[in-house]
Amino acid sequence: MRTEGRAKRLPRAVRERQIMDAAIDVFSRLGFHSASMDEISEVAGISKPMLYAYLGSKEELFATCIRREATRMMEAIATGVEPDQEPDVQLWSGLRAFFGFVGENRASWMVLHRQASTQGGPFAIELTDMRGRAVSLVAALLTQSTKAPATKLEAESLAAALVGAGESLADWWLDHPEEPAGVVAARLMNLVWMGFGDLVDGNVWHPPSRR
């Protein structure tokens, strides 16, 4: 009975992946509140009770999405950075990895940055956690470069500004996709390492060895 288009019976793990992918798609387009579980289940090609059976409530689903994507992103960045390099090289690798990830996972980035940060509750925790790790990473980089930032607060706020600049530039990039990731990353690198003062004078940062 029924029409031909009946869903096939698939193992739980596969369905969970489909659901998460659909959820990220819908959340990124509509935002947490405007996204409905009906639409997510429809995009996932499954009925709503399955969704609830596998992923729990709407909030749990969202939190799970955030956790998954945040982990993927931090891993992408971590594998791109080698801890023994000079500070500027480390920063450069990190920026490239970051923009690379955003470029290939725009929906994930939107959910992480635009949605998660604005919803209170348990989401902010996941998100703040990831962001905190990123900030600490940068702050460590700064402190390790000695001399400059005296207080912990100062290093942390500078790191927050840098991370924010990256986030914002990534957003800007979403509206100007014609530029390659490397160019955008290099631009931010120049801004935060050289500063406008040097840029105005024509001084540019470039990696120690071109490759």
Place this chain on the structure above:
Amino acid sequence: MRTEGRAKRLPRAVRERQIMDAAIDVFSRLGFHSASMDEISEVAGISKPMLYAYLGSKEELFATCIRREATRMMEAIATGVEPDQEPDVQLWSGLRAFFGFVGENRASWMVLHRQASTQGGPFAIELTDMRGRAVSLVAALLTQSTKAPATKLEAESLAAALVGAGESLADWWLDHPEEPAGVVAARLMNLVWMGFGDLVDGNVWHPPSRR
């Protein structure tokens, strides 16, 4: 705010102000979707039908709030900057004015930055417009300093990064209110004008004449 049993009869203009203030308060605490017109009317000390009679629908109310606060903020910044000064001084004044505004209007800032940017529809337009004006302003500053950023795209993306750094640092500041506005502004000024490279070497930017 209801001391008497019955609300006093007040002219429309006064009520509209009260409603807008209440709306910004509630929107900043709960976000657009979670904020209910019932709560806004309650905070404003008025009944819901009045709210609808004066400010229209929920979306109209929100858009009106954004427009008002965006205008206030851009004016605050514009009056703080003198167009004939050196680029770095202009930037410095702008940053001070910006952080000054945020410090004294935290709720407004939250609505502008965290809420408006995540809701699609007509809000994004208002917001993108203001943000665009800010970015153009900075971009002009950069281009005017000649030599450095060749393409329009480059100047614009750098400006976007700077504006984003400011926004992000303002957010960070909300969680660390113990620092005065001037200190935070100075820190960002150093980051974007000197760059980490100089900061690591202990070179710091400071305004030409203290006052």
Place this chain on the structure above:
DNA sequence: CAGTAGTCTTACTCGCCAGTAGGTACCAGG
């Protein structure tokens, strides 16, 4: 084949909230 475990569905309930209907107090000017 019967039993059981896991997949999957239709068709509801139920609360919340944007928006409204319909009326009441108060104040002009005639």
Place this chain on the structure above:
DNA sequence: CCTGGTACCTACTGGCGAGTAAGACTACTG
């Protein structure tokens, strides 16, 4: 004292969407 207008209210409707009940289909096991 009426007449109109503006400020203001209580009490509703109507829809949307989170979450569920109750069962149906499939497949594997003995």
